[in-house]
Amino acid sequence: MGEAEKSLNFIEHIIEEDLRNGFPKEALRFRFPPEPNGYLHIGHASSMCLNFGLGLRYDAPVNLRFDDTNPAKEEQEYVDAIKRDVAWLGFRWNTERYASDYFPQLYAWAVKLIKEDKAYVDSQSSEEMAKQKGTPTEPGTNSAFRNRTITENLELFEGMKMGEYGEGTHVLRAKIDMASPNMLMRDPIMYRILHRAHHRTNTDWCIYPMYDWTHGESDYIEQVSHSLCTLEFAMHRELYDWFLDQVCVPDQVRPKQREFARRNLSHTVVSKRKLMQLVTLGIVKGWDDPRMPTIAGMRRRGYTPEAIRNFADTIGIAKRENLIDVSLLEFHVREHLNRIAPRVMAVLDPVKVVLTNYPDQKEEWLEAENNPEDEGAGTRQVPFSRELYIERDDFMEEANRKFFRLKLGGEVRLKNGYIIKAESCVKDKEGTIIEIHCTYDPKSRSGSGTEESLRKVKGTLHWVSIKHAIAAEVRLYDRLFTDESPDTHKDRDYLELVNPNSLESITGYLEPSLQSAKVGERFQFQRLGYFCVDQDSTSNKLVFNRTVGLRDTWAKLLDKN
Ligand code: ATP
Ligand code: MG
Numbered sequence: 001m002g003e004a005e006k007s008l009n010f011i012e013h014i015i016e017e018d019l020r021n022g023f024p025k026e027a028l029r030f031r032f033p034p035e036p037n038g039y040l041h042i043g044h045a046s047s048m049c050l051n052f053g054l055g056l057r058y059d060a061p062v063n064l065r066f067d068d069t070n071p072a073k074e075e076q077e078y079v080d081a082i083k084r085d086v087a088w089l090g091f092r093w094n095t096e097r098y099a100s101d102y103f104p105q106l107y108a109w110a111v112k113l114i115k116e117d118k119a120y121v122d123s124q125s126s127e128e129m130a131k132q133k134g135t136p137t138e139p140g141t142n143s144a145f146r147n148r149t150i151t152e153n154l155e156l157f158e159g160m161k162m163g164e165y166g167e168g169t170h171v172l173r174a175k176i177d178m179a180s181p182n183m184l185m186r187d188p189i190m191y192r193i194l195h196r197a198h199h200r201t202n203t204d205w206c207i208y209p210m211y212d213w214t215h216g217e218s219d220y221i222e223q224v225s226h227s228l229c230t231l232e233f234a235m236h237r238e239l240y241d242w243f244l245d246q247v248c249v250p251d252q253v254r255p256k257q258r259e260f261a262r263r264n265l266s267h268t269v270v271s272k273r274k275l276m277q278l279v280t281l282g283i284v285k286g287w288d289d290p291r292m293p294t295i296a297g298m299r300r301r302g303y304t305p306e307a308i309r310n311f312a313d314t315i316g317i318a319k320r321e322n323l324i325d326v327s328l329l330e331f332h333v334r335e336h337l338n339r340i341a342p343r344v345m346a347v348l349d350p351v352k353v354v355l356t357n358y359p360d361q362k363e364e365w366l367e368a369e370n371n372p373e374d375e376g377a378g379t380r381q382v383p384f385s386r387e388l389y390i391e392r393d394d395f396m397e398e399a400n401r402k403f404f405r406l407k408l409g410g411e412v413r414l415k416n417g418y419i420i421k422a423e424s425c426v427k428d429k430e431g432t433i434i435e436i437h438c439t440y441d442p443k444s445r446s447g448s449g450t451e452e453s454l455r456k457v458k459g460t461l462h463w464v465s466i467k468h469a470i471a472a473e474v475r476l477y478d479r480l481f482t483d484e485s486p487d488t489h490k491d492r493d494y495l496e497l498v499n500p501n502s503l504e505s506i507t508g509y510l511e512p513s514l515q516s517a518k519v520g521e522r523f524q525f526q527r528l529g530y531f532c533v534d535q536d537s538t539s540n541k542l543v544f545n546r547t548v549g550l551r552d553t554w555a556k557l558l559d560k561n
Helices: 010-020 042-058 076-088 099-115 126-132 150-161 211-221 231-247 272-280 295-301 305-315 326-340 512-516 554-560
Strands: 030-032 062-066 096-098 119-122 171-174 189-193 207-209 226-230 256-260 263-265 322-324 350-355 364-369 379-384 387-391 411-414 419-427 433-441 470-477 503-510 522-525 529-533 543-549
Touching (some): 010 042, 010 226, 010 256, 030 042, 030 226, 042 226, 042 263, 042 295, 042 305, 062 076, 062 099, 076 295, 096 099, 099 119, 099 150, 099 171, 099 189, 099 207, 099 211, 099 231, 150 189, 211 231, 231 256, 295 543, 305 326, 322 326, 326 522, 326 529, 326 543, 379 512, 470 512
Parallel strands (some): 062 096, 263 322, 350 433
Antiparallel strands (some): 119 171, 171 189, 350 387, 411 419, 419 433, 470 503, 522 529
């Protein structure tokens, strides 16, 4: 579907209306403004698809702006990770900006506000200020410092900047209205003192601007036309506008803040703070753990940028918060991988098959199709010999007529190979089957003659030749949380709802063509699902992640438990 054919979302309706009212199309400009205090997650993907999508639709620039006003929490590592993730998703930013680049301009504007008697230095403790804040139904009370002279305010603010005062001794507040029905308008803090090194400005500053003061003015400096943020900022819009009123001049674009709903994904959490906690508590192995809903985690898991973008575009944006089932994301992953992933054979829960009428030392190389969905994908050779592995649950001694896999006296086709018949099985002392003895039909090899002349049987099984197979570590993932919406319970902490069995590591046996598989490459293990090569692989041992199963099996699993 082309960009133009898609129906408009409510943000696009707002923009269309602005254009109809004479806003020049060339002046449209957007930004994606992450705070570099953690890794980007699936919720940010929605925000990126929205902002960069608007850029594409209107051929307008989109800035990547780091909202880096809190040196206590922000780090270069996160800046680097965010850039990597945005680029990997396929989005191109116009310029890379930092709110910290605007610290001098913001300071100059703050001085202007003081001079206009619209800002003052308050020297109370944060507890005292909190007491004066009032409640939504009762007005606040003015600070005793509210009527400081302009000269005194200028001197104090300068001193704050020069590092003359300790943290918490003074703040700069906007002088708005302590009785405003909107609590955010009750003389909000613009600056606080922090004696902390910043990842970009180092120790140049001892005062740091607050989000509300920074965000709108940064939008204005960049001449962003539509500043899109999540709903929790709806109440901040009044303040955003008040701050803009103080600095906007005619003939410049005055940014417009509009809000959309945060996206939540089931069986996980999408908050950098909570994701950080999973990392620091060691519940996962890092921000890029394949169980994490971070872009880095999903990349490592084997998800594709296309799948993530298709997911975000399908759910679109909303005016109200809601929970999107993670199986919808998995659907898009499966759908894309079905088209692009080469097929290979791997056995993850093996049982040995011995072909009693196949010569002992013989081996054959059979031709196998790489991807039936992609004609250009070609073929490869897979080795066949007397001893094979098949999946343990593909065999039953006795089974009813609906079981199309292998049973004693029954026949199946081995994928790309021969028809075999199970004759007997060998068990150990506990009664576990350790070998299945079969005979093969030498005339039944697929690809050996015209396919029509081939005998047909109901079931087809995947397999690997034992002597050629390579053993690999295969990591199977399950939902990170057992609960659909782990962080919404009043009586339970989300950490109590972590799934203790979200990772299972097993040994799988793979066809030898996978020996040359590279980190990040994705495959369909036939009949099992999609898998990709993990970065933990070494020259001695491959490690695979299960990206997603072939079908949505979660519903079934729930029934079993
Ligand atoms: P978090 O709570 O995870 O820290 P945040 O909003 O503080 O999220 P930012 O780095 O400030 O994270 O977000 C950058 C942009 O992405 C903002 O415009 C924000 O509104 C948007 N965003 C963040 N989380 C979501 C989400 N779950 N759904 C949609 N947009 C989101
Ligand atoms: Mg934030």
